[in-house]
Amino acid sequence: MKVLVFHIGRERYALPLAAVLRVLPVARLKPLPGAPHYVPGLLDLHGDPVPVIDLSRLAGTPPSAVRYDTRILLLDVAAAGQLRRLGLKAERVAGIADIAAELRDGGVAAAPWLGRIAAGGANSTASAAGTAGMLQLIEPARLLAPEVAAQLFGEVPA
Template sequence: MKVMVFHIGADRYALPLADVLRVLPVASLKALPGAPDFVRGLLDLHGEPVPVIDLSRLAGAPPDAVRYDTRILLVDVPAGGRRRRLGLKAERVIGVATIDGPLADAGVASAPWLGQVAAGTEGMLQLVAPDRMLAPDVEALLFGAGESA
């Protein structure tokens, strides 16, 4: 499986490459007052407002300074009965890697967006599951409740 590898703090994480629509440079975001601190704001993507989540803050790690290799990974998530775009601010994006070995279940109930783990020569790599990224209250805040297509 091909994956996009990045860091949260010192740990390595990955998104399945099939889930990544685009990789964008960090841009200025419009703040969303009243949103949880891990919601960094709205990205103007060619006139479409796209909410952006800071993966470091979501994981409870201190936010990292924006670096030359900080990126916004654009994914689709289920919200309001359809697929919606969501930006994931990821620090130290390394690039594409291949996971060849077996994956072990290592989900954490308090972080349902964390998935399976692969062990390799460079250490463990935990997958992020975009479809489990948003709690229902955050989904409603960002995309509205019960919107139809």
């Protein structure tokens, strides 16, 4: 499986490459009053507002510093029966890797957005992606609880 590798703090994470629509440079965000602490604001994407989740804040670590390799990963997520555009602010985007190892259950009930784990089994196709250590997948379908989707996209949870 091809993945896009990035860091949250010192740890490596990945998104399935098929889920990533675009990789954008970090941009100024419009603050979104009342949003959860891990939503720093809205990205203006050609006139369309796109909520952005800071993955560092979501993981409970200090907000990531903006670095030369900080990016906004654009993907579609299901919210109230529709696909909606969502941005993920990811620090230290390292590149693309191929996971050849067997994936194991991540077992993190408190963070349902964390998925399966590849224990040192990612063979990098980009030298910056690195191959050492555990790599945990992020499950895009589990990023938004219904009440958060309602805050960000205006739907009332069922």
